[in-house]
Amino acid sequence: MQLVVSFAWSAAHRLPRYMGRCYRMHGHDYRLEVVVQGVPDGRTGMVVDFHEVQDAVSPLVQRLDHSCFNDVLENPTAEAIVVWIWRAVAPELSSLVELRLWETADCHVVYRGEDVPDALVAPGAPGEHPDSSGEE
Numbered sequence: 001m002q003l004v005v006s007f008a009w010s011a012a013h014r015l016p017r018y019m020g021r022c023y024r025m026h027g028h029d030y031r032l033e034v035v036v037q038g039v040p041d042g043r044t045g046m047v048v049d050f051h052e053v054q055d056a057v058s059p060l061v062q063r064l065d066h067s068c069f070n071d072v073l074e075n076p077t078a079e080a081i082v083v084w085i086w087r088a089v090a091p092e093l094s095s096l097v098e099l100r101l102w103e104t105a106d107c108h109v110v111y112r113g114e115d116v117p118d119a120l121v122a123p124g125a126p127g128e129h130p131d132s133s134g135e136e
C-alpha cells in the first residue's frame with residue numbers, strides 16, 4: 001500500500017544552459033508528492049504515520065520556500081531538483097518509493113531513485129545569479 005503526502009512552496013531558478021526564456025530568472029509554485037510504501041501494521045493500522053513523513057520533509061521545504069534553486073544546483077531543472085530532494089529525504093524515510101515534483105500545473109517529473117549522471121546534481125553557487133538584478 002502506498003501513502004502520499006503533498007508539499008508546496010515557491011522558489012526561483014534560472015536554467016543557465018537553456019536557450020529560451022527559462023534562461024532568465026523566474027519563479028514557480030512547486031508542488032511535491034512524497035510516496036511511501038509498506039504493509040499496514042496489524043496493530044496500529046498504519047503503513048507509516050503521515051506525521052512522520054511531514055516531519056521528515058517539512059524542514060527541507062521550509063528552507064526551500066522563497067529561495068533560489070541556483071544556490072544549491074548549478075542547473076536546477078525539475079529533473080535535477082527532484083533528485084536533489086530525493087537524496088536529502090531518502091535517509092530519513094526508509095519507506096520512500098517515489099517523488100513527484102510539479103513545476104507547473106501541467107508539468108511534473110516522477111523519480112524513483114534511478115541512477116542519474118553526477119553532473120545532473122552539480123552544486124550551485126550561492127548568491128551568484130548573473131541574470132538577477134539584486135532587487136528583493
Ligand SMILES: [Zn+2]
Pocket residue numbers: 013022026027028103
Ligand atoms: Zn522554470
